Amino acid sequence: MAGQGTPEDVMRSLNFAQDVSKEIKQANYQMDRVELKRLLAELTAAIASSKMELSLLQGVCEARDNELIRLNEALVYKGNLRRRGDGYYKSIDGRPYGQPYCSYCWEGNQKLIHLHNRILSKDVRVCPHCKNEYQAMRTPFLEAEGYTA
Numbered sequence: 540m541a542g543q544g545t546p547e548d549v550m551r552s553l554n555f556a557q558d559v560s561k562e563i564k565q566a567n568y569q570m571d572r573v574e575l576k577r578l579l580a581e582l583t584a585a586i587a588s589s590k591m592e593l594s595l596l597q598g599v600c601e602a603r604d605n606e607l608i609r610l611n612e613a614l615v616y617k618g619n620l621r622r623r624g625d626g627y628y629k630s631i632d633g634r635p636y637g638q639p640y641c642s643y644c645w646e647g648n649q650k651l652i653h654l655h656n657r658i659l660s661k662d663v664r665v666c667p668h669c670k671n672e673y674q675a676m677r678t679p680f681l682e683a684e685g686y687t688a
Contacts, residue, residue, distance in 0.1 A: 544595025552592050556585035613649035620645070624677035626654060626664075636683035639673075641666035654678055 559582045563575070570578075621630040626639025644650040644666060654664040654673060664673045 544592060544597075544599045546596065549589060549592040549596055552585055552589040556582055556589060559585060610649065613651075616651060617649075623681070624679070625673045626678040627651075628681060631683055634683070636681045638680055639664070639678040641669060641671060641673075643669050643671045 559578055563578050563582070616629075619630055620627045620640070621633065621635040622628075622642065623635045624639075625642055627642055627645050628635030628639055629637050639654050641650075641652045641654055644652045650668065652666050652668040654666055656675065657663040657665050657672070662675050664675050664678050665671070666673075
């Protein structure tokens with residue numbers, strides 16, 4: 540029975556494997572062949588289940604690690620972003636510059652998503668993530684004065 544990749548699920552399947560191995564050991568390895576095969580099959584299944592639960596748990600941990608990294612980056616950028624018009628921009632000495640970021644994605648999810656020009660229209664910019672549209676004149680590319688990269 541597959542769990543959700545929690546430590547409790549891993550421990551439950553490992554405890555079951557331990558119980559089966561104790562049953563084999565308590566019989567002093569003297570049991571009929573059919574019973575031994577059954578117990579070994581249960582032990583193998585419990586170990587396989589434990590491996591599966593561990594891989595699910597690893598996936599959950601990696602997803603949480605990625606979310607922590609994203610939130611940390613958002614926190615770092617938070618002090619360096621400035622809103623101008625309908626977009627957010629990186630800033631140097633408090634002055635915004637560069638390509639605009641989607642204000643909806645930043646304010647709602649702290650995701651920095653660059654706006655793109657809509658195909659065949661230079662008057663509209665679109666966020667590729669949330670699909671919100673912005674007027675290009677309210678989200679221009681801003682040159683950084685005196686900045687050399």
